[in-house]
Amino acid sequence: MTVVWTETALEHIAAIKQFISQTSLIYAEQVADRILDRGKQLETFPESGRVVPEVGKPDIREVIEPPYRVIYRVRKDRVEVLAVVHARRADIGIAP
Numbered sequence: 001m002t003v004v005w006t007e008t009a010l011e012h013i014a015a016i017k018q019f020i021s022q023t024s025l026i027y028a029e030q031v032a033d034r035i036l037d038r039g040k041q042l043e044t045f046p047e048s049g050r051v052v053p054e055v056g057k058p059d060i061r062e063v064i065e066p067p068y069r070v071i072y073r074v075r076k077d078r079v080e081v082l083a084v085v086h087a088r089r090a091d092i093g094i095a096p
Contacts, residue, residue, distance in 0.1 A: 001046050002078040003039040009070075012084040016068065031068075035084055038063050038070045042079045054092060 013032055020028035041048060041063065049061035052071055062071045064087065071083040071092060085092050 001043055003042050003072075003081065004078050005036075005039065005081045006083075009081040009084050016084065035065050035068060035070060038065050039079075039081065042072060042081075046074050046079045052092070 013035055016035070017028045017032045020031055047061065049063040049070075049072065051058055052060045052062050059074045060071065060082075061074060062069045064070070067087045069083075069085050069087055069092070070081060071085065072079050072081045083092055
């Protein structure tokens with residue numbers, strides 16, 4: 001299955017990378033790479049993540065790449081990564 005990273009999700013990754021790079025450029029790259037690698041998992045196992053509890057829709061799921069939540073929607077022909085947010089963040093920016 002094809003994985004599509006939305007502009008919003010890519011902006012989230014860029015912001016995460018920018019924030020971490022203030023203390024470690026190497027760690028910032030590693031974290032961004034680990035998040036993007038989750039896309040490979042979703043290509044093969046699109047329903048491997050749990051349903052996002054705040055949303056409660058079976059097509060909106062998440063996988064965890066500590067300490068981040070990679071939130072995505074499963075479509076018939078693709079997976080759309082919608083957001084990447086810190087696990088402690090209350091608002092994930094997706095309407096229920």
